Amino acid sequence: MRDPYWLRWLEDSERFVPETRSCRPEVIDSWLVDDGETRAFHRHVARFTAACAQLRPDRVGTFLDAAQEWIPSAGRWFPRAEMASPEGNPQLFLWLRPAPPRGETVRLWVSPSPDGRARPRVKGPDLTSLAQLRDAAVQAGADEAVLLSRNGHVLEGSTTSLLWWRGDVLCGPPETAAILPSVTRAEVLALATERGVEFRPELATPAELAGADVWTLNALHGIRPVAAWADSPFTTAEPGRAEQWHHLLAERNDHETGQ
Template identity: 35%
Template structure:
């Protein structure tokens, strides 16, 4: 992994990381110089960064310099970020892409979503990483389902939640505190183009049983939940053919950065 910090005076990245707590972050998968929905990631990060006082994050010269740091070969999972409190600094990490999967087991913890900033990506990353470590070591699960105080499923530690009820694509209700996911927005836009009904709903984890359940993010694309473990256990049926068709469609959305 290589780390840079943005120098706002020279308008360039310099080697080395900034200090302080993580305030904001965004990541995307790069394969052979191509990315899905890069402009959506850029807009999401720029908007939140501007609110933190990092106005350079909304400039063409910042993003042009960042793009120049990304190799056009290989597989990468870079992260743009803001660190620090009094004088927040923009940073960039070039990380090799982790192994991707198509299915996963998900732990449902016996406590409510502990995030302090559920609508902002970044401040709770360390807390969520610890939950995922616990899920893996104690429950042999790959992910954690976040459930709010009234018992409704919101999303996972790293992914947006989607599920199917018949031919209807279901999305957690916008009144639930969740991140504005880039990948889920792509999928919903395509569903509308295909005249697929989309419903925003509140659902308890146990009511997901018997449905095709997806967790989606920039790294893995679409992953289906193979099994839940925790407050209740369930095992999904074999993947339907249209799951693979949707995965292929999403993979095809990558464009040169």
């Protein structure tokens, strides 16, 4: 059973039934399941529940717990939870899909237009426009599009959170910026605290990141260093630290889950 397929959650009977696919989602969340293990699943539950609160305030946790039980215990999976409202009735869906291989590095492309998302702090409403930006990045020979504020500051990628290093200080956009509450970013910042590494909120333009060790973060790939910037002379730092922290993050998750 390796092909993606859709399930709809029946709240009254607390079970899944097959679905052709959902209508356009209003809220989504995705997480990596590797041989039955998920990093920081509680953070995904909290983010998805908070985003659904206005439209589907009850029983979301029960749905997500059932989703985890449905996912096969062997192999790599990248399920997506969705809240959609066919005919105005908020419903919950699960898209069960195999996870693609992990990428090791990223090539960035800077969007020429300022961030135009309607709801940047909720995952789902701007899915179509973000997909179009990522397609533009791929056409430019990159892997990921970088979103900029109207002042030209780096916010995040179309599918990733961004952090960077200034010497031994970890930096990134402040929480007050128009960025998605990233689960992987939260885990990395928690790891930084545990290791005594300072985190400094910073607003930076792409040019101000030239030569910096820049990371992209998401649930699917974990931590990946930026290897290049498309259509720019920006240089990048050596990627060794990113791989070290990627493994530290995995070890932190193993410690938390007792594995």
